[in-house]
Amino acid sequence: MPDKELSAPKPTLRKLSKSVNTPSIKDALSGKMQKNEVSAKQQHEAYTNQDLKENITEDRFKEKWNLFLNKVDSPTLKTTLSLIPEFSSDYKFILKIGNTVQEENIRIIKPELVSFLRNELKNSSIEVVTEIEEKEGEKLIYSDDEKYEEMVKNNPDLSLLRQKFNLDFGD
Secondary structure, eight states: OOOOOOOOOOOOOOOOOTTSOOOOHHHHHHTOOOTTSOOHHHHHHHHHOOOOBOOOOHHHHHHHHHHHHHHOOOHHHHHHHTSOOBOOTTSEEEEEESSHHHHHHHHHHHHHHHHHHHHHHTBTTOEEEEEEOOOOOOOOOOSHHHHHHHHHHHOTHHHHHHHHTTOOOOO
């Protein structure tokens, strides 16, 4: 009986999303690395440093927020971040978003965003918090009666026409 070799299952490789920027070895060896990017160590230091306490103006905050926004490649993330958070004197900025997909996208880049803001604005108290805004949805119209009532709201003469021509939905 021939020996069958037991082979371990091959590990599956997970593709990185396009919103995650990883350095290229080829670019590093050729000297094409972007030098203005913040390293992971610098992000950690900026995120955990508690010494910086410079005052921030609303205009300066918006300027730095837009500067970060210009560096973002993902169109969906760019759209989400185009909503500038409300300025707060305690430096806890609340970014109001519409859904959990946007929240997940921000969660991925949040350390880089907060580190960037803390470093650029020289204040380690900066926090960015996401808040999903509950929008009251419009009532969906399904039945013929509901459609008719909605149309009458927009044009009251429709009710008169229905009565005059004795129209019915044929229930």
